[in-house]
Amino acid sequence: MKQVDGQRKDFVRIGVFGDWDKPYLTMNFGVEADIIRALGKIVANGHLVKGYKPVYWSVVGGSALAEAEVEYQDKTSFTIDVAYPVTDEVQLSKVAKAFGELSGEGQVNVLIWTTTPWTIPSSQAISMGSEVAYSLVQVATENGPRRLICSQVLLESVMARLEIENYTVLASCVGEQLEGVIAKHPLYEREIPILLGDHVTTDAGTGCVHTAPDHGVEDFVVAKKYGIDTLNYVMDNGTFRDDVELFAGEHVYKVDQHVVDVLSERGHLMASGKLIHSYAHCWRTKTPLIYRATPQWFVSMNKNGLLDKAKAAIKNVSWHPDWGEARIEGMLDNSPDWCISRQRTWGVPIALFVHKQTGVIHPDTANLIEKVACIVETQGIDAWYSLDAEGLLGADAEHYQKVTDTLDVWFDSGVTHASVIDSREELTYPADLYLEGSDQHRGWFQSSLKTAIAINGTAPYKAVLTHGFTVDENGRKMSKSIGNVVSPQKVINELGADVLRLWVSSADFSAEMTVSDEILNRAGDSYRRIRNTARYFLSNIDGFEPSKHLVAHQDLIALDRWAVDCAAKLQDEIIGHYDQFQFHQVYQKLHNFCVRDMGGFYLDIIKDRIYTCAEDSMARRSAQTALFHIAEAFVRWIAPILSFTAHEIWSFMPGDRTKAVFVAEWYPLERLNEGEGINQNDWASILLAKEAINKVIESERNQGVIKGSLGANVCLYAEPKMYASLAKLGEELRFVTITSKAELRPIAEANNVAESTLSGLRVSLERSSSDKCVRCWHFIEDVGSQLTHPDLCARCVDNISGQGEVRAHA
Amino acid sequence: MSDSTTDYKATLNLPKTGFPMRANLAQREPGILKEWYEKDIYGQIREARSGRKKYILHDGPPYANGDIHLGHAVNKVLKDIVVKSRTMSGFDAPYIPGWDCHGLPI
Numbered sequence: 001m002k003q004v005d006g007q008r009k010d011f012v013r014i015g016v017f018g019d020w021d022k023p024y025l026t027m028n029f030g031v032e033a034d035i036i037r038a039l040g041k042i043v044a045n046g047h048l049v050k051g052y053k054p055v056y057w058s059v060v061g062g063s064a065l066a067e068a069e070v071e072y073q074d075k076t077s078f079t080i081d082v083a084y085p086v087t088d089e090v091q092l093s094k095v096a097k098a099f100g101e102l103s104g105e106g107q108v109n110v111l112i113w114t115t116t117p118w119t120i121p122s123s124q125a126i127s128m129g130s131e132v133a134y135s136l137v138q139v140a141t142e143n144g145p146r147r148l149i150c151s152q153v154l155l156e157s158v159m160a161r162l163e164i165e166n167y168t169v170l171a172s173c174v175g176e177q178l179e180g181v182i183a184k185h186p187l188y189e190r191e192i193p194i195l196l197g198d199h200v201t202t203d204a205g206t207g208c209v210h211t212a213p214d215h216g217v218e219d220f221v222v223a224k225k226y227g228i229d230t231l232n233y234v235m236d237n238g239t240f241r242d243d244v245e246l247f248a249g250e251h252v253y254k255v256d257q258h259v260v261d262v263l264s265e266r267g268h269l270m271a272s273g274k275l276i277h278s279y280a281h282c283w284r285t286k287t288p289l290i291y292r293a294t295p296q297w298f299v300s301m302n303k304n305g306l307l308d309k310a311k312a313a314i315k316n317v318s319w320h321p322d323w324g325e326a327r328i329e330g331m332l333d334n335s336p337d338w339c340i341s342r343q344r345t346w347g348v349p350i351a352l353f354v355h356k357q358t359g360v361i362h363p364d365t366a367n368l369i370e371k372v373a374c375i376v377e378t379q380g381i382d383a384w385y386s387l388d389a390e391g392l393l394g395a396d397a398e399h400y401q402k403v404t405d406t407l408d409v410w411f412d413s414g415v416t417h418a419s420v421i422d423s424r425e426e427l428t429y430p431a432d433l434y435l436e437g438s439d440q441h442r443g444w445f446q447s448s449l450k451t452a453i454a455i456n457g458t459a460p461y462k463a464v465l466t467h468g469f470t471v472d473e474n475g476r477k478m479s480k481s482i483g484n485v486v487s488p489q490k491v492i493n494e495l496g497a498d499v500l501r502l503w504v505s506s507a508d509f510s511a512e513m514t515v516s517d518e519i520l521n522r523a524g525d526s527y528r529r530i531r532n533t534a535r536y537f538l539s540n541i542d543g544f545e546p547s548k549h550l551v552a553h554q555d556l557i558a559l560d561r562w563a564v565d566c567a568a569k570l571q572d573e574i575i576g577h578y579d580q581f582q583f584h585q586v587y588q589k590l591h592n593f594c595v596r597d598m599g600g601f602y603l604d605i606i607k608d609r610i611y612t613c614a615e616d617s618m619a620r621r622s623a624q625t626a627l628f629h630i631a632e633a634f635v636r637w638i639a640p641i642l643s644f645t646a647h648e649i650w651s652f653m654p655g656d657r658t659k660a661v662f663v664a665e666w667y668p669l670e671r672l673n674e675g676e677g678i679n680q681n682d683w684a685s686i687l688l689a690k691e692a693i694n695k696v697i698e699s700e701r702n703q704g705v706i707k708g709s710l711g712a713n714v715c716l717y718a719e720p721k722m723y724a725s726l727a728k729l730g731e732e733l734r735f736v737t738i739t740s741k742a743e744l745r746p747i748a749e750a751n752n753v754a755e756s757t758l759s760g761l762r763v764s765l766e767r768s769s770s771d772k773c774v775r776c777w778h779f780i781e782d783v784g785s786q787l788t789h790p791d792l793c794a795r796c797v798d799n800i801s802g803q804g805e806v807r808a809h810a
Numbered sequence: 811m812s813d814s815t816t817d818y819k820a821t822l823n824l825p826k827t828g829f830p831m832r833a834n835l836a837q838r839e840p841g842i843l844k845e846w847y848e849k850d851i852y853g854q855i856r857e858a859r860s861g862r863k864k865y866i867l868h869d870g871p872p873y874a875n876g877d878i879h880l881g882h883a884v885n886k887v888l889k890d891i892v893v894k895s896r897t898m899s900g901f902d903a904p905y906i907p908g909w910d911c912h913g914l915p916i
Contacts, residue, residue, distance in 0.1 A: 003874040003875055003876070004874045004909050004911070006877065007872070007874060007877070007878050007882070007909070008907075010877065010878045010882075010883075011878065011882075011886050011907065012843065013839075013840075013843065014883055014886065014887060014890075015839075015843075015887075015890065016886045016887065016889070016890040016905075016907075017846075017851070017852050017855070017890060017893065017894065017905060018852065018869075018890075018893075018905035018906065018907045019852065019904065019905065019906050019907070020852075020907065022906070023906065023907045023908055023909060024871075024906055024907075024908040024909075025874075025908065025909050025911050026871060026908075026909070026910050026911050027911035409910065412910065413870070413871050413910045416868065416870075416871065416908065417868070420868070420906065420908060421866070421868055424906060426856075426904040426906070427864075427866050427868070427904065427906065428864050428866055431866045431867065431868035432864075432865050432866050432867065433865075433866070433867045433868070433892065434867075434868055434870060435867060435870075435885070435888060435889050435892065436870045436885065437881065437885060440870065444870050460868075461868070465888075465892075467884060467885065467888055469881060470880045470881055470884060478879070478880065485879075485880075486880050487879070487880070488878060488879065488880050488882070488883035489877065492836065492839075493836050494836060495835065495836070496833065496835020496836050496838075496839055497835065497839055498833075498835050498839070499835065500883065500887070501887050501890075501891075504883075504884050504887040504888060504891075505887075505891060509884070509888065513884060515880065527833070528833070531831075531833055532831070534829070535827060535829050535831060536825070538827040538829045539825030539826055539827035539829070540825050542825065542826040542827055543826075575895075575899065578891075578895035578896075578898075578899070579895075579899070581892065583888070583891055610823060610825075611822050611823055611824060611825075612822060612823075613823075615823050620823065636898055639894060639898065640890070640891045640892075640894035640895040640898065641891055643890075643894065644835065644838070644839045644842050645833065645835075647842050647845075647846070648829070648838070648842065649829065652827065652828060652829045658854075658858075659849050659851065659854060660846070660849070660851045660854065660855075662851060662855055662894060662897065662898075663851070663854050663855050663858045664898070665898055665899070665900050666898055666899065774818060775818040775821065775822065791818075792818070796818075799821075800818075800821045
């Protein structure tokens with residue numbers, strides 16, 4: 001629980017909302033009881049089978065492992081070529097028949113190749129491919145002449161390994177013709193029959209596969225066909241049983257050299273070497289795994305149609321990214337029966353009673369499971385081990401025994417759709433979404449799917465979303481040894497949780513997510529941009545009381561109506577992106593909105609109106625109304641990502657509101673009407689023009705012609721369409737260009753005026769020669785026209801002591 | 811002249827707000843967390859959305875082992891963004907976090 005508390009504290013700290021006081025834990029008695037009930041339903045639906053089968057076995061953990069617990073690491077192994085002698089006259093005559101005749105001289109040997117010498121004691125057969133071509137080859141060795149049988153296509157590589165330069169192919173045949181020949185075990189008095197198996201390839205080795213059904217799934221399957229059972233030489237802890245000749249008590253990890261030595265002494269070792277290859281390891285102990293045949297419980301993929309049902313169900317799930325479907329389908333196709341039993345001392349028990357003689361599950365299992373579940377619900381899983389069987393089974397008790405295996409932990413987490421979703425009142429099955437890292441196609445998504453199909457016949461989720469792993473800027477995984485680990489605690493303590501959250505939203509999580517100090521600092525810059533935009537909204541609606549000052553939409557000044565429309569359009573896109581889990585698009589568009597539409601255009605233009613028009617004037621209240629609406633929408637857009645900052649903004653917003661933004665819903669915004677005087681196309685043209693004009697102003701300022709944009713008079717020469725749009729602003733064009741004077745002329749009159757960055761627009765600029773109004777900083781001819789205010793322009797005089805100026809467009 | 815300029819400044823409606831320019835998130839956020847907890851914002855959301863259409867994001871249980879690393883944080887933040895945006899869209903989207911404790915002998 002200490003671990004849970006620590007993690008919970010961190011998750012809460014990054015602003016994740018949830019029922020943190022009542023999380024679900026797989027160790028809750030109620031959850032444990034429901035895990036047992038889930039097993040009961042799987043038994044009742046006929047999906048559980050008992051099998052004796054090689055499974056991945058951790059000799060260190062003394063336990064079977066599921067596929068999902070296996071990871072691959074490089075391991076150095078022996079490679080040995082071993083000669084299995086054929087000495088019996090009857091068998092030699094079969095070989096002669098297969099090859100047509102038996103010429104040459106020396107012992108006849110079937111040559112096998114293996115990377116696991118420790119499996120030689122358990123060797124019970126040799127598998128060959130029925131269509132594979134085999135050669136009978138005459139060689140000379142230190143121990144005299146021999147005749148070797150191996151694959152024809154691999155012959156050269158075999159001879160290279162055996163360091164034999166001179167050899168003669170005596171005859172050839174196909175594997176089918178050798179089926180049933182009996183060789184001898186190189187170490188024991190044991191018959192080794194030649195079998196035919198589909199798993200034999202000629203990619204490597206000799207084409208003759210030493211077959212130990214104890215230690216390989218394919219070996220097990222082919223041996224089973226020929227009626228050959230497992231030997232069970234290797235015990236739980238990885239040592240050979242006491243009655244195993246030569247190797248009793250030795251450990252499989254350490255016995256290889258001994259096996260090689262004995263084979264060599266007895267003249268059966270034809271070659272030996274070392275090989276580094278990718279080998280299955282236990283994900284928990286990081287030690288090499290072996291295959292080992294043990295009695296286990298399986299959820300059968302085929303016994304009752306589980307595989308087919310699962311494959312049908314995934315087609316109705318929506319996968320994000322869409323390749324998730326192909327991945328899980330591939331996993332299902334390659335999915336063997338799921339071994340759900342473990343030989344661990346902790347975990348949820350496989351709470352079954354099996355008949356002592358027959359091993360069959362008790363016929364009344366459905367009822368028994370429910371009774372056990374009720375006990376576990378109050379007393380926990382330990383109750384199973386101390387359970388009095390007689391109390392449950394009555395007189396039957398003496399014929400039955402409790403299964404002491406525990407369930408695979410993937411079963412525990414895989415059935416949370418039953419133990420959690422079904423049992424918590426606020427949740428409903430199936431879930432709308434499972435969202436985990438992309439390694440879970442083979443893990444939790446799969447275990448959840450299989451158990452849900454086995455229990456309910458349906459997928460437990462309607463949609464599955466995966467995200468990539470975090471890597472550094474060089475694409476490397478985070479690792480302590482490389483020193484590139486980014487600790488979330490450190491990011492939170494230095495930059496804040498909101499910056500971490502903003503970075504998460506900015507990354508395209510369908511691929512690997514790159515993170516570094518620089519990337520996080522960039523997220524910090526981006527955060528400041530968003531914060532400053534919000535701050536602008538708030539600082540300019542200071543004193544604005546929506547109940548009193550809100551201007552009706554149709555009465556807003558055209559530019560303000562456009563700004564609300566711009567936000568409304570963006571809002572539709574943002575909601576769509578949230579719905580489609582495209583958070584980096586939300587981030588990108590938010591950023592552009594702050595930088596371009598607001599920072600680079602609207603907010604700049606309305607400063608004049610908000611600062612200089614009379615406090616309660618229509619011109620000012622109109623802009624504030626737009627800002628208020630936009631801020632209302634904006635704070636909601638950012639709330640899912642920048643939760644802390646949104647909460648903070650919310651507390652500074654005027655008007656009646658809920659205690660937190662998170663209780664609110666999206667804010668409705670009005671769109672522009674079709675028949676607007678200045679329509680959306682006009683505004684699009686005006687925005688483009690403004691961008692080009694800004695560049696001209698910037699360049700003139702850099703050259704010292706003007707100090708600020710208000711020091712300039714501009715003349716715009718526009719092509720007809722743009723002219724028409726700009727003309728709609730009338731006398732208020734200068735407020736949009738933020739210059740003291742703005743004239744508009746047809747482009748035909750441009751003469752020597754240089755081109756701007758926008759085709760169809762030329763801009764000439766000259767320094768205003770008028771006086772500067774000390775209040776609004778415009779350079780206007782009418783400064784000083786009112787004797788009472790010699791330093792002011794007429795507009796400012798009107799704003800402070802007259803009717804106040806009237807604006808229509810901007 | 812300077813006097814009159816100052817006077818006119820008083821006639822302007824310059825921006826004003828208590829909302830700080832500097833975020834100081836690392837210092838500020840814990841206080842906001844406290845407020846969320848004290849006002850039971852999660853409970854208020856549940857109440858406000860009671861009876862609405864459900865949206866269930868089911869949490870996959872991480873192993874209850876050690877400090878959270880960046881991958882955990884990414885996963886939980888993405889889930890939180892989904893849940894909060896669906897809530898904003900009007901869904902009743904409860905989020906029940908979970909832990910897998912059976913992977914370990916706790």
